[in-house]
Amino acid sequence: MSGHVAPKSMYYAVFAALLVGTGLTVAVAFVDLGALNNVLMLGIAVTKALLVILFFMHVRWSSRLTWVVAASGFVWLLILFGITMSDYLTRGWVEGTLR
C-alpha cells in the first residue's frame, strides 16, 4: 500500500516557512498600515494554513475526493461569513433602517 513518502527535507522546508510566516506576521502587526494590516495578517495566516493542509496533512497527494471534502469546509465557512456580513455591512444603507 503506502501513500506518497515525502522527503524529510520537505517537512523541514515547510516548517521553516511556517516560522518565517509567524515572525513576519508579528513584525507587521507592530507597524500601523491601516486596513493593510488586516489584509497582510489574514494573507499570512491563510498561506500558513495552506502549507499545513497541503504538505503536513498530505492533501497534495490525496485523492480528488479528499480535496473536494476538505475544500467544502472552507466553502461553507465563506458562505457563513458572506451571508452574515452582507447583513451587518449593509445596515443603514437605506434611510431609516436599523443601524
Add this chain to the structure above:
Amino acid sequence: MSDGQSSYQPPPVAIHPAAHGHTPHHPYLQHHFDSMAQQMEASTLGMWTFLVTEIMFFGGLFMAYLVYRHQSPLGFQEASHHLDVLWGTANTAILIISSLTMALAVRAAQTSQPRSTQVGYLLATMVLGAAFLGIKAVEYAAKFRDHIVPGPYFEWHGLYPKPAEQFYSLYFAMTGLHALHMVIGLGIMTVITIMAWKKQFDRDYYTPVEVAGLYWHFVDIVWIFLFPLLYLIGRHYHAA
C-alpha cells in the same frame, strides 16, 4: 516482559479462511474493505468529514468575532493590546514545532522506522502540546488576577469597557475550545503512542497515526488564525 511483539492475535487460520472463503490478507485489513489502500482512503475521508464539521464548529465563533469586532474595531484593538504577544508567539512556535514532529512521526511509521523513532516523535509532539497548555494556564491565571475575565468581577480601565468584555468573552470561548481540542489531542496521542510502542505501525499499516496527525494539524491551523486575530490586532493601538 514486553518483547515488543504486536499484541494482535490473528484469528485461528482454520476458522478464518473457512468463514470468509478468501485469500489471506493483512491482519489489520477489515473485511468490508477490498485493500489496505481503500481502507486508508476511507479513514482519511472520514477524518476530513469530521474536520469539516470542526471548521463549522469553530467557524461560528469566528463569525461572532467578526460581527463584534466590526461593531467596535477600536474597542477590540484596545482589549487585544492587553494580551501578551510574547506568550502568544511562543505558543504559536510551539504548535508549529509540534506539527513538524507529528508529520515526522507519520513519516517514521510510513517508512517502517524502528519503534523508538516513532515513539520518540510522538512523545515530542505530546510534550510540546503539554507545554502549549502550560503557557495557556499561565496566561489564564494572569487574566483572573487582573480581573479581565468576563462576569461580575470584570474590570476595565480603558475607553471601551463593553467591547473589551465582549472581546474577552470571545477570547476565553475560542482559546478555551481550542485548549479542549488540545487536551483531547493529547488523549488521542497517548493511544497512538501505545500502539506505536506495540509495533503496530509500518509501511503497510499506519492509518491511525496518519488520521490522528490530521486532527493534530487541524488544531494547529485553528491556532494559526486565533493568534493574529486575538493577540496582534492591538499592537499599534494607542489610547487617544
